[in-house]
Amino acid sequence: MLGLSAKDTRLFLIVIAMVAFAPFLMNPFPTDSAMAQFNAGYPDLMQRFVIFGIFAIGFNILFGLTGYLSFGHAAFLGVGSYAAMWVFKLLGMNVLPALALSIVLSGLFAVVIGYVSLRRSGIYFSILTLAFAMMSYALAYSVLAADMDGPDQQGMLQKGLTGGETGLQLTLSDPRVLGQSTTAEGNIPVPNLFGIEMRDATELVLGNWAFTFSAGYYIAGVIMLIAFYISIRIFRSPFGLMLQAIKTNQTRLNYTGLNSRPYTLAAFVISGMYAGLAGGLMVAMDPLAGPERMFWTASGEVVLMTILGGVGTLIGPVLGAGAIKYMENILSKINKDTLYEWFSFMPDGLEGLLVTMVYPFVGKGWHLTLGIIFMLVVIFLPGGLVEGGQRIRGLFGRKKKTETDTPDGAKSPAE
Amino acid sequence: MDAIILQILNGLDKGSAYALIALGLTLIFGTLGVVNFAHGALFMIGAFCAVTLQRILALSHEVAVPGETDFLGNPLMRNVPYVYDWFGEAAGQTIIEWSVPLALLFAIPIMIAVGVIMERGLIKHFYKRPHADQILVTFGLAIVMAELIKYWFGANPIPAPAPPAFTGSFDFGAALGMDPNTIIYPYWRLVYFGFAAVVIAAVFAFLQFTTFGMVVRAGMADRETVGLLGIDIDKRFTIMFAIAACVAGVAGVMYAPINSPNYHMGMDFLVLSFVVVVVGGMGSLPGAVLAGFVLGILESFASMREVIEFMPGINQVVIYLAAIIILLTRPRGLLGRKGMMED
Numbered sequence: 224m225l226g227l228s229a230k231d232t233r234l235f236l237i238v239i240a241m242v243a244f245a246p247f248l249m250n251p252f253p254t255d256s257a258m259a260q261f262n263a264g265y266p267d268l269m270q271r272f273v274i275f276g277i278f279a280i281g282f283n284i285l286f287g288l289t290g291y292l293s294f295g296h297a298a299f300l301g302v303g304s305y306a307a308m309w310v311f312k313l314l315g316m317n318v319l320p321a322l323a324l325s326i327v328l329s330g331l332f333a334v335v336i337g338y339v340s341l342r343r344s345g346i347y348f349s350i351l352t353l354a355f356a357m358m359s360y361a362l363a364y365s366v367l368a369a370d371m372d373g374p375d376q377q378g379m380l381q382k383g384l385t386g387g388e389t390g391l392q393l394t395l396s397d398p399r400v401l402g403q404s405t406t407a408e409g410n411i412p413v414p415n416l417f418g419i420e421m422r423d424a425t426e427l428v429l430g431n432w433a434f435t436f437s438a439g440y441y442i443a444g445v446i447m448l449i450a451f452y453i454s455i456r457i458f459r460s461p462f463g464l465m466l467q468a469i470k471t472n473q474t475r476l477n478y479t480g481l482n483s484r485p486y487t488l489a490a491f492v493i494s495g496m497y498a499g500l501a502g503g504l505m506v507a508m509d510p511l512a513g514p515e516r517m518f519w520t521a522s523g524e525v526v527l528m529t530i531l532g533g534v535g536t537l538i539g540p541v542l543g544a545g546a547i548k549y550m551e552n553i554l555s556k557i558n559k560d561t562l563y564e565w566f567s568f569m570p571d572g573l574e575g576l577l578v579t580m581v582y583p584f585v586g587k588g589w590h591l592t593l594g595i596i597f598m599l600v601v602i603f604l605p606g607g608l609v610e611g612g613q614r615i616r617g618l619f620g621r622k623k624k625t626e627t628d629t630p631d632g633a634k635s636p637a638e
Numbered sequence: 639m640d641a642i643i644l645q646i647l648n649g650l651d652k653g654s655a656y657a658l659i660a661l662g663l664t665l666i667f668g669t670l671g672v673v674n675f676a677h678g679a680l681f682m683i684g685a686f687c688a689v690t691l692q693r694i695l696a697l698s699h700e701v702a703v704p705g706e707t708d709f710l711g712n713p714l715m716r717n718v719p720y721v722y723d724w725f726g727e728a729a730g731q732t733i734i735e736w737s738v739p740l741a742l743l744f745a746i747p748i749m750i751a752v753g754v755i756m757e758r759g760l761i762k763h764f765y766k767r768p769h770a771d772q773i774l775v776t777f778g779l780a781i782v783m784a785e786l787i788k789y790w791f792g793a794n795p796i797p798a799p800a801p802p803a804f805t806g807s808f809d810f811g812a813a814l815g816m817d818p819n820t821i822i823y824p825y826w827r828l829v830y831f832g833f834a835a836v837v838i839a840a841v842f843a844f845l846q847f848t849t850f851g852m853v854v855r856a857g858m859a860d861r862e863t864v865g866l867l868g869i870d871i872d873k874r875f876t877i878m879f880a881i882a883a884c885v886a887g888v889a890g891v892m893y894a895p896i897n898s899p900n901y902h903m904g905m906d907f908l909v910l911s912f913v914v915v916v917v918g919g920m921g922s923l924p925g926a927v928l929a930g931f932v933l934g935i936l937e938s939f940a941s942m943r944e945v946i947e948f949m950p951g952i953n954q955v956v957i958y959l960a961a962i963i964i965l966l967t968r969p970r971g972l973l974g975r976k977g978m979m980e981d
Contacts, residue, residue, distance in 0.1 A: 292770050343965060346673055346769060350916045351965055353909065354958035361954035519909060523777065530774055583789045591789065594781030601775040602763070 242444040246434045253431030266437030268552050272545045273447040274504045279528040279540030280454045281497020285490050287535035290470035294349045295356025299329040299495040301517035303502025308391045308512045315402030316412045318507040329499020337491035363514040390513030414507045439508050533607030542608050557585040644821045645938045651827040653934020654834030658889035659911040660926035662882035668858045668921045669878045675776035678908025679783035680883045684890025685899035687745035688798045692737040736801045745891045753883030757876045788901040795898035800826040913961045919974020933957050
């Protein structure tokens with residue numbers, strides 16, 4: 224189907240089904256049960272799953288295929304966010320032009336940074352991208368936030384290009400030449416796709432279960448499916464093979480007379496555009512862009528997602544993004560009272576002991592769990608969750624193991 | 639003139655911290671060939687050793703003050719630290735006030751233990767793995783360490799004051815025969831710079847003038863041949879890892895009065911220290927020290943008001959800008975050896 228091999232088609236159909244039925248899949252527990260807090264089926268979180276999925280898919284095209292470890296990918300996320308924000312401010316609230324500009328601008332930005340950074344490889348490349356991203360962060364935080372044309376220009380350019388520390392926000396006085404500055408009720412208009420507002424949602428109540436279907440989630444989901452499809456095609460294309468050859472042995476490739484730089488640059492720009500798209504989508508779902516999106520911890524996060532899911536695999540980054548965002552939102556909500564509730568069936572002493580033992584790993588300490596899981600994955604499962612899944616499958620169906628083994632390089636650790 | 643001297647002095651203390659961390663990073667990279675992203679966390683653990691010792695020394699018990707009662711008629715109770723009981727009140731108070739320098743003695747065994755455990759328990763298994771894997775696993779370890787510290791000590795910075803003898807400022811202007819009060823510099827920062835110089839000199843002397851150091855240097859140049867000569871180079875490299883951890887740790891201890899320790903200071907310093915290492919030249923010890931001080935002073939100059947007015951925001955980007963320029967014009971860094979990760 225669509226030029227995909229049978230195996231890829233199956234994977235793609237599974238992902239389509241997962242995205243389509245996510246509101247059901249993510250809400251397995253009845254709303255009034257004690258487990259309801261493990262439900263992830265609310266629009267805000269599901270949108271984050273797919274948006275960070277896009278970000279990680281794009282990062283994987285660079286890191287998974289070429290082995291170039293960028294520690295500054297969040298810069299493109301930030302550029303995409305600011306670009307989309309300015310389209311919302313100047314042009315109108317339709318998300319399509321905003322996303323288009325996010326992709327184009329972050330792509331251009333990636334051409335510049337990539338052209339310079341890709342002159343080096345290995346740790347030097349990581350440091351160069353980190354340096355560029357931190358410079359972008361510092362510029363967005365302070366310099367570009369300076370007054371440009373004085374404060375009295377429609378209040379629009381008051382905070383410069385990026386809005387500095389508080390971030391860029393929509394105001395009632397933005398021009399929005401193709402739309403309206405204010406709605407009939409005097410509110411700031413909401414991002415929409417030809418009239419479908421991102422925050423539109425219908426709720427379906429089935430007995431004790433409540434499922435929310437949000438327009439924003441499905442729009443982001445469709446975009447993620449397109450991005451995922453393009454990534455499959457890139458992985459299977461001659462271009463993708465060339466990128467994998469760069470990862471395997473760049474020196475040998477150069478000795479055969481091939482100039483590998485254009486290929487790495489293309490991969491860098493494509494993955495930058497994915498990041499920009501993700502940034503634009505974040506703004507479309509929640510119209511606010513701040514400089515902290517470009518900080519290096521944000522770049523580190525996408526590295527964690529990709530590794531956790533499985534570097535160089537198709538589905539891995541999406542799984543990794545989902546896992547980390549799930550932990551961030553669900554694990555961090557567990558507090559001491561919840562723990563006492565869970566362990567209340569135990570004798571008092573044991574209950575207290577268990578709560579004390581578990582508490583550091585949840586709530587505010589969820590990063591600790593993340594760090595430990597991440598270390599375990601890097602040490603024991605270099606192929607991430609995908610490799611874990613394959614090993615488990617290998618245990619049950621020994622016969623199929625040789626056939627189902629990944630053809631896309633999950634076994635070889637990233638370099 | 640005085641403004642220039644002041645900026646150089648201001649750059650020295652941050653430069654010292656950069657140089658010490660970068661020195662440790664380079665030691666680890668040069669000997670073990672491992673890119674250690676958890677090195678900033680070692681710096682942070684050192685700083686928290688100072689905090690811990692301060693808390694241990696402040697442990698106290700209640701004692702009734704003879705002859706006095708509170709308003710209910712009970713004997714008046716007073717908290718007396720245990721050190722007062724053991725050493726007498728005056729000596730006890732001095733010990734508490736000098737807790738940060740004393741923490742050096744406390745931190746060195748801890749850091750050696752942490753270093754050995756880290757190397758034997760984790761890093762050892764990553765020698766044969768690609769650099770990206772080493773970066774990733776130590777990055778994970780750094781997150782875990784920072785979170786553990788956050789769990790024990792909370793998210794807020796904890797002040798660890800310098801001994802009262804060093805709390806004032808030194809008037810450089812008067813000392814140099816210029817107007818007084820033009821160049822004022824806190825004593826503790828001078829101490830920090832002197833301390834960094836001593837540590838750096840000690841590490842270089844150790845590598846240069848001892849047999850152990852000679853073997854380690856030989857191992858850095860050609861690990862395999864040294865191994866073939868029948869020397870257990872792995873064991874020595876483990877010790878070098880512990881020494882590097884120790885250098886980062888004591889740098890953290892002494893930095894505690896300059897910046898109150900918090901759980902993310904390790905990460906903050908790590909990113910810049912890596913830039914420093916790369917600028918100095920991966921694997922070059924003098925390069926790391928030189929680049930540390932150069933970038934520290936550069937940062938301090940870029941923070942001058944005159945410069946910021948001319949180029950807003952330059953103080954935040956100058957280190958990265960310098961790194962980009964140096965990496966592109968001189969690929970192996972300032973003093974890097976030819977062929978050392980030069981790709």
